[in-house]
Amino acid sequence: MIVYQQILNYTLNSGWLTPFVTGLKAGKAKARKCNCCSKVSFPPLRVCLCGSAEGAWQDLSGTGTIIWRTTGPDGDFALVQCDGADTQTIMRLIEFGANVTHGKIIASDTKQPALCLTPNVRTEML
Amino acid sequence: MSSNEVIVTGAAITPFNRRKDGTGFRDWAAMAFDNAVAMANIEIKEIDALFVASESDFFSMQLNPAAVLASELGLTGVAATRCEGGGASGQVAVQAAARLLQATEARHVAVVGVDPSASSLSGDAIRALYGYSFDTWTDGMTGINSTALYALSYQAFTAQFHTSEESLATVTMQNRKNACENPNSHLPRQDTIQEINASPFIASPYRRLHCSPLSDGAAALILSRHKNTPRSRANAPQIIGMGAATDHMHLGARSDPGLFKAKTQAMQSACTEAGIKPTDVRLAEVYDAYAGAQLQALTALGLTNSPASDLMNGNFRPGGDCPINLSGGLMGQGAPVGATGVAQVVTCAQILEGCYHSNLQLSNPPKYALADTHGGVCTTAAVTILSQGNAA
Numbered sequence: 001m002i003v004y005q006q007i008l009n010y011t012l013n014s015g016w017l018t019p020f021v022t023g024l025k026a027g028k029a030k031a032r033k034c035n036c037c038s039k040v041s042f043p044p045l046r047v048c049l050c051g052s053a054e055g056a057w058q059d060l061s062g063t064g065t066i067i068w069r070t071t072g073p074d075g076d077f078a079l080v081q082c083d084g085a086d087t088q089t090i091m092r093l094i095e096f097g098a099n100v101t102h103g104k105i106i107a108s109d110t111k112q113p114a115l116c117l118t119p120n121v122r123t124e125m126l
Numbered sequence: 127m128s129s130n131e132v133i134v135t136g137a138a139i140t141p142f143n144r145r146k147d148g149t150g151f152r153d154w155a156a157m158a159f160d161n162a163v164a165m166a167n168i169e170i171k172e173i174d175a176l177f178v179a180s181e182s183d184f185f186s187m188q189l190n191p192a193a194v195l196a197s198e199l200g201l202t203g204v205a206a207t208r209c210e211g212g213g214a215s216g217q218v219a220v221q222a223a224a225r226l227l228q229a230t231e232a233r234h235v236a237v238v239g240v241d242p243s244a245s246s247l248s249g250d251a252i253r254a255l256y257g258y259s260f261d262t263w264t265d266g267m268t269g270i271n272s273t274a275l276y277a278l279s280y281q282a283f284t285a286q287f288h289t290s291e292e293s294l295a296t297v298t299m300q301n302r303k304n305a306c307e308n309p310n311s312h313l314p315r316q317d318t319i320q321e322i323n324a325s326p327f328i329a330s331p332y333r334r335l336h337c338s339p340l341s342d343g344a345a346a347l348i349l350s351r352h353k354n355t356p357r358s359r360a361n362a363p364q365i366i367g368m369g370a371a372t373d374h375m376h377l378g379a380r381s382d383p384g385l386f387k388a389k390t391q392a393m394q395s396a397c398t399e400a401g402i403k404p405t406d407v408r409l410a411e412v413y414d415a416y417a418g419a420q421l422q423a424l425t426a427l428g429l430t431n432s433p434a435s436d437l438m439n440g441n442f443r444p445g446g447d448c449p450i451n452l453s454g455g456l457m458g459q460g461a462p463v464g465a466t467g468v469a470q471v472v473t474c475a476q477i478l479e480g481c482y483h484s485n486l487q488l489s490n491p492p493k494y495a496l497a498d499t500h501g502g503v504c505t506t507a508a509v510t511i512l513s514q515g516n517a518a
Contacts, residue, residue: 001148004187006187014263017263020263021263024267041379043261043263043264043376043378045376045379049374049379067282068278068281068282068383069278069281070274070277070278070281070329070330070331070332071327071329071330072271072273072274072277072327072328072329072330072332073326073327073328074269074270074271074274074329075269077268077270077274077275077278077329078278079278079282079377079378079383080378087376087378087379088377088378088379088383089264089376089378090264090265090268090270090275090278090376090377090378091268092268092269092270108267112267113267114267114268114269115264115267115268116268
């Protein structure tokens with residue numbers, strides 16, 4: 001038996017996704033609006049569902065509604081319809097009550113940029 | 127005789143489990159390969175190409191495993207290609223091999239699927255790596271795991287098709303009951319519905335017993351052009367249809383996140399090539415990474431329009447209209463990722479040929495069988511249709 005440890009430290013360039021990734025670090029929702037059909041994708045799609053690759057960045061309000069939700073030892077996750085977007089997105093739920101269905105994007109509490117949603121109520125209280 | 131015919135001349139599987147015997151992935155690959163070659167009744171020097179299915183270098187700490195295995199298996203000198211498509215890796219390799227034969231570029235091709243998904247790393251480490259099966263920059267960075275993504279997709283599915291907790295338990299019991307008759311299986315269990323429904327949630331509605339295990343193991347095939355097939359294997363099963371397709375990587379970009387549309391598209395392509403309809407299929411090994419995923423797969427493949435009722439009516443049991451996962455599937459037989467899709471084709475071929483495990487062998491094998499895999503949450507789909515050999 002060989003016992004082996006591999007520690008890897010990655011530096012990943014985010015390329016054309018940079019506005020999206022930078023936005024996540026600040027808790028902002030940067031979406032992509034198609035120049036052809038005007039559909040808004042979030043997370044952004046380089047090529048729109050209509051097939052066009054022409055688009056522009058658009059700020060969303062950062063609020064969204066839970067469509068489907070799952071709970072387990074690794075946390076709570078949801079498929080979320082962000083307000084102003086025509087696609088849905090996976091998000092990690094932060095301090096979300098079982099009956100709360102609407103929330104606002106917040107910056108991740110880890111070093112990684114991540115899609116995280118917290119209840120509007122909490123944001124308003126802050 | 128069509129020049130496109132691909133004969134399954136050799137087919138073998140190692141036990142799928144968590145190895146504690148000191149053996150490694152090279153041993154399992156060699157065991158499966160040697161047994162497949164023996165069944166094919168050919169010389170190793172007649173093999174013109176090797177396709178290796180392996181999902182991740184992180185499992186084996188081995189880049190370029192196809193070249194390594196070419197040497198290990200006595201195939202040095204042949205073209206060796208590694209195939210990877212997440213959970214679909216095995217069938218991606220099978221289809222690449224079969225297409226090479228159809229292009230008349232080889233006489234015999236070996237396909238080896240292998241992964242040490244259980245013994246090489248901790249379960250938590252493997253699950254973390256599986257998280258990279260999804261778009262790392264979006265879904266992956268939320269920290270979501272495979273089970274949670276499948277759980278979200280299944281909820282969208284069950285809202286349309288009205289499956290239930292009982293449906294999930296029934297799939298679980300059925301597959302693992304089949305696994306009890308398969309000596310190569312990882313989880314030959316006979317849990318009750320109460321035990322299943324009391325197992326802890328991994329990602330609701332999925333509980334621990336609704337999930338497939340992480341396994342070690344290998345599977346191998348020798349595929350041959352008809353004109354090169356030994357007389358003794360001339361009546362072996364054939365691959366007659368293949369299809370592959372992709373869906374949006376983001377679950378949320380799909381028009382219906384509960385439907386496995388890539389699978390439907392792949393199945394349509396495979397049926398067109400085979401000249402049959404989905405309803406002609408009377409035996410299938412389908413990709414049951416989770417209990418609900420089996421129901422989603424059966425629906426997407428066109429094997430049912432009413433998954434809940436067809437399941438409860440026993441259509442998918444060993445004696446039903448279309449037995450599903452007689453091997454036990456991923457949930458029962460196990461899931462060494464690269465080996466999975468290859469093993470499905472092995473299982474279908476052995477049942478069609480009448481040489482499967484005695485308590486699972488159908489006394490009257492059907493004309494056609496289907497092997498179905500996917501990677502991601504059916505982001506990459508690959509399905510293969512087999513038929514009985516010429517004499518059947």
